[in-house]
Amino acid sequence: MDSLTINTNSGSYSVYIGTGIRNKWRELIDYASYSSFFIVTDEAVEARYLSSIQGHEDIPTFVVPSGEGSKSFAMYHQVMTALLKADLDRKSCIIALGGGVVGDLAGFAAATYMRGIDFIQIPTTLLAHDSSVGGKTGINHEVGKNLIGAFHQPSAVIFDTECLRTLPDQEWRSGFSEVIKHALIHDEHFLQWLMKRGKRVQDYTDEELQFIIKKGISVKGAIVKEDEHEKGIRAYLNFGHTLGHAIESELGYGTMTHGEAVAIGMIYALKLSEEYFQTTLRMDEITKWFQEIGLPTAVPKELSTNKLVERMKKDKKAENKTLQFVLLKKIGQPVKVKIDDEDALELLRSSIEGSGAH
């Protein structure tokens, strides 16, 4: 087992990364300091992993339907009702067992139940190496993704790589996309390593999976340490997300995975970077690599480019309705840049499926 510490202004916590560690969760946290526990999970994860969580029989559990649709006001209300009915108090702890959806929803419930109680994350998707660390919690609104939420750091993260072995290919790819993002914004060597290595979970040993997760979390942890509440450099973690979020919202949440939408956003941001900084970022090579992995690289043709630009201007990172993108001066060197609507639109038109660019 490997571990690292995430330091933030609101406290430090440990991230444990190992194979088969989920059923040791009680030994990895300050178990005796809590009055009670409550598990939030989703249907697919419940079926596969709930029974392997030490002591789960005695812990009230709330199971949400799998998928993005559960990050809703209605589901949040149901979770809060279940917490109240289970008589959780301020010394209780919520366990988020699942991917980013469960983590965001359960984390937001923890952030707001009785003005905030502890929660721990037991992530089960590759993508959750990103979502389980950093303390962003929340739900979606029809107007946009993750618009309702709170910063609330987990008390511990227990990442069991064994869970990744049962991920559907599409979910593996979705998480891999965020791993690539961490490499692109911070670590060219890691990017090169990834580009030489496998494309599917089966291509990696347990040790390599631990390495990938530790690398990704280290990048995120270093940035969150400097800027917990996204006043500055934390925005770099949104590389590929401005367009990615707009695509997810326009298509309807859950139509495309988060990582797939971010993959399109990253290719777009790379192109924008090349144009803006008059540089080359090995776009063709990276686009080909994404395609080999099975990640999309073009904007779905059913989407309107004008509507995407409007969505991007409503993004919570936009300032005064001006389009802002995280671009790369070079691999590992992100910067925040304001872009004219017309420039963004023009590039978007050439990024649509079938436009010849892909």
Ligand SMILES: NC(=O)c1ccc[n+]([C@@H]2O[C@H](COP(=O)([O-])OP(=O)(O)OC[C@H]3O[C@@H](n4cnc5c(N)ncnc54)[C@H](O)[C@@H]3O)[C@@H](O)[C@H]2O)c1
């Ligand atoms: N809070 C943050 O900082 C942050 C960062 C990135 C993404 N996110 C959010 O994370 C969410 C996406 O997370 P996700 O990709 O983990 O989605 P998810 O939680 O919906 O999981 C994806 C699918 O895989 C299933 N699943 C989970 N673990 C499994 C396993 N081990 N084996 C088989 N199936 C499994 C789930 O039931 C679901 O159907 C988005 O809502 C996104 O906004 C949050």
